[in-house]
Amino acid sequence: MAEAMTPMVEARAVRKSFGPLEVLKGIDLDVAVDQVVCLIGPSGSGKSTFLRCINHLEKIDGGALTVGGELVGYRRQGQRLYELRDPEVCARRAGIGMVFQHFNLFPNLSALGNVTIGPVRVKKEPKEVVRARAVALLERVGLADKIDAYPNQLSGGQKQRVAIARALAMQPRLMLFDEPTSALDPELVGEVLEVMRGLAAEGMTMLVVTHELTFAREVADRVVFMDQGAIVEAGAPQEVLTDPREPRTRAFLARLL
């Protein structure tokens, strides 16, 4: 069972405020290696902020957050946490892939350029090796014929699949998805979820912020419902999505259906 596995992400009492507004009020969450965890909840519940904390795009204000056993953004010596310098933060981020709601592809680079820039520039891998891997990744997300296309020549679904390939090219051990289908036209959602399903089946550890309940039910090992900066309910998808204990979860699900 998942509980016995080694943890990839461990969050303990994670807190985060934007000015006077506390957006994370002590989050406790474990994601085991090979697990897929879906974060659901109304907008403003803090689920995207929590995801961004995991690769240190946002700094946490309290609690402890580790990825692969390493503290995110800090180094511990005795009772003290030392904030990491930019190169160390970058090195840890390189092992975590992230997919954004609005794709954030580099518009001045082709699909291939988007996928290769990370490994070539950050990991200093040889260009030919990266190119071969990037072509294989683009084929895998079904874009073999779009290798030389620029982002503005692609549909939203195609862009998001390039973005997934770009993150995978860094050979991450953890993938973060921040509402990957929320900016897509309804008919393009399926092709992106299909790629994510494939990734989950191959055993990628994934943390997915999503509103796609069907996807969560099929793919997730665990579903976590957040509201107002706190985890309200977490458990297997059947429990949380089909038979929720908390009234707030029930109200949220009722609104979505």
Added chain:
Amino acid sequence: MGPSESDQLTASGEVSGVDPAALEVVPVRHPGRWVASVAVLVLLAMLVHSLFFSTTVRSGRRQPRFEWHVIDHYFFSSEVLKGLVVTIELTVIAMAGGIVLGVVLAVMRLSPNPLVSGSSWLYIWFFRGTPVLVQLLFWYYIGYSFPHISIGVPFGPAFFHLDLNSILTPFVAASFGLALNEGAYMSEIVRAGILSVDEGQSEAAQSLGMSRLMTLRLVVLPQAMRVIIPPTGNETISMLKTSSLASVVTLGELLFQVQTIYSANYHTIPLLIVASLWYLVVTSVLMVGQYFLERRYARGTTRAAPHNAGYWLRLVVRPRQSDAPFTGGPPHG
């Protein structure tokens, strides 16, 4: 009074008793355009006449008004060409210095450290707030206040000395003055460019593990170029002409050279025309260069992609056999 025939047509919503295919469309007339065209043509004719065919009486003799033979004589003279080369060198050096300084100042200005961003602000405040002519004179005469500069420990011993009066030739002073001034203006242009790039781009770059500097160099600046280039082209063209101010520090650039010539032979206006024509020539070359640079950095954007060179060539050398009406859209291919 009943409605007219045409009103009936639309009011009733039907074309009663008229064959719609036989209806003729009459475009609206523009008599004002004809009047304006005639007025412009008359003014143009007067200009051409004044420039090339009219004469005037100077010291009792009738002479051509604009002395084109004098212009022709000096246009390719070695003094003028020497001045032109200095003008171009000065423009290139001042712009290169200004751009580098501008990028540094813009990045400093966006720094979270208030001392760093504050000093950038102070620099821009000072160099934009004083006339560039005053700055040029200041750098030319700075040797009066700082005859020597030495490099060493601040307030401590020096490692070596430089004699500023011998280093600060007119060219060095002018390059320095113009570059430092330009840096202030360029920094605002670069800053606008950096701010125009969506924050998601930096986040995506960081999520790939790029450092802050790498993000700036590989992701932000290349995209900012699209916003930076047009005003920078503007600045370069402006700099070409601002460089003429260097004549006040006795630098032998284009304006200084023609001034030297006309102070000896009094052909003031023809020689100023020589200088103006050269400025126009270089400006035109710069505009062509800017056009190609813009195209280079328009990659990946549909909106800003200008026409290719072939499009403009076809506009000039329109193929004769084509009888298709010009629809205004850019041809593809």
